[in-house]
Amino acid sequence: MDVTFAQVHSLAPGMNDEYAAGFGAADVNDILSRYRISDNGLRLAHFFAQMLEETGGFHVQIESLRYSPSRLMEVWPHRFPTIDIAGQYAYNEEKLGNYVYGGRLGNTNPGDGFRYRGRGLLQITGRASYARYGQQLGIDLEGNPELAFHRDHCLEIAAAEWAASGYGGKTCNQLADRDDIVGVTYAINGGQTGIRDRRLWLAKTKPVWVRPASAVASDTMTSRANANLEAAMVAAPDVAAALAVAPAPAAAAASVAAAVPATPGGFGARAASVALGNGAGSASRPMISPDTPPISDTRKERIRTTGMWANTGRTGLATVLSPGGIAAFHGPRHSFPGS
Structure with a gap:
């Protein structure tokens, strides 16, 4: 499943230039495929939702550690149990970074906590992570942490x-x-920080890459209908020939009707009548003429439940397979009378 820049831009039209260049690069889909992220829509939706939350809609490149005392108590409640303790680190990014990240995440040297604070699309944090991914990808991230948000x-x-x-x-x-x-x-x-925003972003990314269940069900029905049509063509080669040479929907309908005569008054005959313009109604909603005998409920149900309906591949041309014969008409599947 490929990702386009237009899809990403639709989610974050105000993204910064560095990230925009990164998502516009030629190797985007190669990267997503290599890590199996683009194997399905759910993976893409979750991956992008997390990145969008971590970067505030593809704006943030470096983690901001400028917190108010109350916010510090919310984000790190164990480290800042009181407003007085939090006040000592509020609005002081370097001091806060060295306090909350120092001595862990591979940060062993003085100043590592602040130096290796979060950067990039997923805000990698800690000297160990910079060293790990830098070595894995052949990038000097440990020596130059700013490369974490570089477009390349x-x-x-x-x-x-x-x-x-x-x-x-x-x-x-x-x-x-x-x-x-x-x-x-x-x-x-590592926790549930920003979970509400992550859910909101996921609600936006899913429509981009995850197909609704109704669309999947429709594809299943179409596949079954096409199989029915192919089987009918094998059984009636004259029909296949008629469809192959028909230059337009109306001509195709006439050819099919001629190739496979339907039982007079049968379902196939009535479909052919509509296709050839003998019925009243518009192209988008063909109707059976008032004097046409009604389609029985039993036959309508048979068509619905067996899926004996198929698209010939021509826009707006559908073929009805029924015990009464084979007929074609111009109009969408759902608009056929009685469907």
């Missing part, structure tokens, strides 16, 4: 982190397959 590297770094992260014994791809946003968020964030 940002997407692959995020994809590599996604692939390496997991929760509850499952990878991010597996969690996305289960549509488990809580699990994916634990894997990427």
Whole structure:
């Protein structure tokens, strides 16, 4: 499943230039495929939702550590149990970074906490992560942390982190397959910070890459109908020939009707009558003429439940297969009288 720049832009039209260049690069789909993210729409939807939340809609390149005292108590409640303690670090990014990240995440040297704060599409954090993904991808991230959000590297770094992260014994791809946003968020964030925004972003990314169940069901019905049509063509080669040479929907209808005579007054004959213009109504909603005998409920139900309806491949031309014969008409499937 390929991703286009237009799709990404539709989600974040105000993204910064660096990220825009990254998503507009020629290797975007190669990267997504390499890490199996583009295997299905759910993976893409979750991956992009997490990136969009981490970067505030593809704006943030470097983690901001400029917090108010109350916000510090919300984000790190164990580190800042009181307003007085939080006040000592509020609005001081370097001091805060070294306090909350120092001595962990591979940050062993003085100043590492602030130096290796979050950067890029998934905000990689900690000297160990910069060293790991830099070595894996052949980028000097440890020596030059700013490369984490560079247009040439940002997407692959995020994809590599996604692939390496997991929760509850499952990878991010597996969690996305289960549509488990809580699990994916634990894997990427280490907690549930911003879960509400992540859900909101997921609600926006899903319509871009995840097809509704109704569309999948429609494809299933179309496949069954096409199989029915092919079987009918094998049984009646004259019909296949008629459809192949018909230059237009009306001509195709006439050819099919001539090739396979329908039982007078039967369902196939009535369909042919509509196709040839003998019925009243518009092209988008053909109707049976008032003097045409009504289609029995039993036969309508048979058509509905067996799916004996197929698209010939010509726009607006459908073929009805029924015990009464084979007929074609011009109009969408749902508009056939009695359907």
